[in-house]
Amino acid sequence: MTAIETPAPFDAALLDALMERAGIDVLLANSKHNVAYLLGGYRFFFFDYMDAIGTSRYLPMVLYFRGDVEATRYIGNALEAYEREHGRFWMAEVETTTWGTLDAVARAVAAIEARGLQAPRIGIEAAFLPADAWGALAGRFGAGSLVDALFPLERLRARKSARELAILREASEKMIDAMLAVIEAHGAGTTTRELAEALRLEETRRGLTFEYCLVTSGAGFNRAPSDQVWRAGEIASLDSGGNLGGYIGDLCRMAILGEPDPELIDLLGFVEEVQQAARRPIRPGAPGAAVVDGGLAPLLRSPHRGYTTCVAHGMGLVSHEAPRLTSAGPVPYEGVDAEAPLEAGLVLSIETTMHHPRRGFIKLEDTIAVTRDGFEAFGDRGRGWNRGAV
């Protein structure tokens, strides 16, 4: 990690600027990913999978006061006293006392009151803050004082540090190792549910937390694991997310039982061509839209354009995050980064997906980090037809 002037494991000056621009005096983060980011990668193991307990739920909160990083406060569950004893928190102000939403938010209210701010504007995560906790904040400070902080938090996380890039690289490499191990070990008669379960185990063996496996076999497009059987001669796709230290390895690779015929070789070769065309423009300073435009160039002049898509989006702690390169989607600032220049440290997921009407679901998904002089592809192996056990 490069030397920073504050004790925080993130760029506090950038956060201050983003909060200033959004008119936020106090940031109250409570989503697992943003809490983990502000805590330097820490995520409490006891509530890693579940949230519910007793009559409420786990609600960790990081309070950040603009311009005063030293006052940052963590409000955690009572069991996190163990982690505090282990010195896992960078900030001085840590409370490990809570069991639910209302006791947690009461501590946050008290800490904000203690600052003595006049009519503070509080940045919250409106899609993650529970309604009852929101009600307690609104009751004390007024609903009008609560503004959504998703945008500044996402911008804060967009450029990854060397530490984050190393984790994302390792997650991607392990994901590919796990996928190739599963493909090599399975043959005709395997169900897609068995493929997904085998991948769960292979990811776990490698230290990843398995998140999901989208899987197809044969000519079908249904990607939910099921009793569908992978038969001799058929293709299969594995698209899985696995988590390492909070960061997501998310790639898609193809498999086949037997040898691909010329048409299958051409089809995956075309998907590969689109993927390569999309990554080719990637370097600092290139406009974000150049990525998808690069992929669309061969795509739009091909006979496959009617059933093939190419998308690109940022990834990191969340599987779809900044930069937002394409304008599809219902959210107000989708596509906001299309005209902005790419920067070193951004990490992109590029996906070319073909729903071929006769041959089935053919897809590659890659993870690409923008570097100082171009890009680096993480886990960039197994991109052809990987042979299953025969």
Place this chain on the structure above:
Amino acid sequence: MTAIETPAPFDAALLDALMERAGIDVLLANSKHNVAYLLGGYRFFFFDYMDAIGTSRYLPMVLYFRGDVEATRYIGNALEAYEREHGRFWMAEVETTTWGTLDAVARAVAAIEARGLQAPRIGIEAAFLPADAWGALAGRFGAGSLVDALFPLERLRARKSARELAILREASEKMIDAMLAVIEAHGAGTTTRELAEALRLEETRRGLTFEYCLVTSGAGFNRAPSDQVWRAGEIASLDSGGNLGGYIGDLCRMAILGEPDPELIDLLGFVEEVQQAARRPIRPGAPGAAVVDGGLAPLLRSPHRGYTTCVAHGMGLVSHEAPRLTSAGPVPYEGVDAEAPLEAGLVLSIETTMHHPRRGFIKLEDTIAVTRDGFEAFGDRGRGWNRGAV
């Protein structure tokens, strides 16, 4: 499953009665555990671990209109179209269109509006419904129309069906198998982090979703996995949660490297005595308080009473749920079931925990189902000093 008059995989008549008592016309469930319960055990694999995606999050919703089970509606993520195609949903009204909180809640608002109810009282999960979704509901129906539905939902889930009991039994048995495998395979020099990671893998191998492992070694009380080394002659505790089909296996067992001395044999023997005394009164009709009272009888006359506790609570989809047998805790209805008679189908977790000032953390946690004529203990093995590899 016993024959029921409705297509619902839960007791719709009981839910109607609970809603009536709580003054709720429409139930809007969105927590993963209650959605899974109302969907008969279904939980969407893609968002099993994570929630965040894009600029919002996964927000599944089940809408239940009191007295009209046929009108039950599921509002799911667009990718759940795959599961719909697989016939995974019992209700006729299924929408798989959403990507975030606001589009999901907009669909719920439209469905409630379409019922044409006058001033409907809507039951929500206030600790789980995101603030922005709450805002959309409150904006349309008025904040006063939104009441918390945690209590009726918890009561609905309290008595487990044969299907649920079978899952909880299997989860507990697999958990014990995993723990014993880890203990047998590890010896002096293992860190508590390595023990937890080994347990994660053993649970995964057995089809469980690992949730957490609280672990101690030596005479310490810190239960977070760490670099702490398990040394020859020392004790260790493993307290883990692992999930099977949404239901939690949660047990605690003890281990030792070498042979326990007479004092250790006595201490764990005493913990076992308290556990047995707590389960002895369990049968339908016995008051809920009899469980903890049973454990407290030997505990309060022992020299260990100053550093030993005995608690009992319901468990199932949530690790602490109804019945609520003890009055400790900050929530309004904690202890509400202490005077109520136990019923067949309730599942209890009983925990006796000793923080011994010299010898360390000694605990047993058991899972006990109330049966027609008494009780059944799930995974009731490995209750003594399990020997690690020497």
